[in-house]
Amino acid sequence: MSPAPLSILIAPDPRLKTRARPVREEDGAAVADLVPRMFAAMYEAPGIGLAAPQVGVGLRLCVIDLQPENVKTPLVLINPSIVAASEDFVTREEGCLSLPNQYADVTRPARVRVRFHDLAGKSQEIDADGLFAACLQHEIDHLDGILFIDRLSPLKRNMILRRLAKEQRQKAAG
Ligand SMILES: [Zn+2]
Secondary structure, eight states, rough: OOOOOOOOOOTTGGGGGGGOOOOOGGGGHHHHHHHHHHHHHHTTOOSSEEEEGGGGOBBBBEEOOOOGGGGGOOEEEEEEEEEEEEESSSEEEEEEEEEEEEEEEEESSSOOOEEOTTTTTTTEEEEOOOOOHHHHHHHHHHHHTGGGGSSSHHHHHHHHHHHHHHHHHHHHHH
């Protein structure tokens, strides 16, 4: 029997605001179990990135797949950190599986270098720009309990949270 699918937490769940702890060697079995289930939940949603805190797991781990030209290109990042960021910024519309149907323009460094461990425990570094750079920063933010709406003005943030709460109530009622 396959394990129950993971459910994705919806804001304002307090677990989304909690800083995740680093993955350690003894987490190996839990991580090996979690990663394929996170990909399944992300593809099902569908989304291009998912961080462990979004499924209620407080570990510094996220999965990304931008599916260039509709080809699955899964990437697992364990204990990722931004080691360099460009001085120029770009603004891009973002959404989040924990804030369904909510989108807003977010400004972030245009390019980043990210260091992480892969599933085999090997240290890796990638340079990213465009959508990939934004996605990496968005997912790493999740590990620090930061949602993209936290990078907006309080006015904009509250507007989105109110709209989301209303839609969730309607969904529950409908
Ligand atoms: Zn997100």
